[in-house]
Amino acid sequence: MKFLFISSILYLIHATIAVKVTVSKEVSCKPVRLWELSQSIHYNMAYDWTHHQKIKSWKFSCDKTSSCCKSSYVTNVRVPQFIRNYLSKSLSKNIISKQTCLHKNDFVENVAISNVPIIDVLNVSCTAQTKNKNIVLVTMQTIFDVPWYLYPLENLIQRHVHKSFEDYVDIIHNHLCDHSVD
Secondary structure, eight states: OHHHHHHHHHHHHHOEEEEEEEEEEEEEOBOSSTTOOOHHHHHHHHHHHTTSOOEEEEEEEEETTTTEEEEEEEEEEEOOHHHHTTSSOSEEEEEEEEEEEEETTEEEEEEEEEEETTTEEEEEEEEEEEEETTEEEEEEEEEEEEEGGGGGGHHHHHHHHHHHHHHHHHHHHHHHSBGGGO
16 A cells, blocks of 8 residues: 555656647748758857857758758756746756758758756747748647646746747748848
8 A cells, every 4th residue: 555655656746748839820931041051040040049048069960962950059048937936047058959951842840958947858840831932831839748736837838838939930030031021
């Protein structure tokens, strides 16, 4: 009986709830630089996404035959206030691993953000598709596990993911689009 009780407690400590957030948005974008896979574009997009935090251990490589590039880096990411209430820090040192590929008219990114407080790993998939010569549809899907005791914060977490998506759409627009169509 004691073993069953302890097993139940250990299960609760490690139990998580899977959260999946999918968001799409159409933006005006004449894809002049669509979809450029240069190291400088990747670095500048990463720097903007981190809200100008230092980027450490930057690594970048491309495989031209598959039209894919990989980048990874370590950076500080601001922890949202509602999570800071449970932690004693406002910045989190995260490891970002990203693969970006070009498929016909699509720009596809798969990102793993590791060392996220409480959540551990965030997986993000972002696709930008050219719909016509001046419109791009950006879709982002984020998947992560939340400890069961944070389930009441699910709406706040989803709002934070939506805000991050809006920021990233702006970054894509700023770095990959010709602004003469705006």
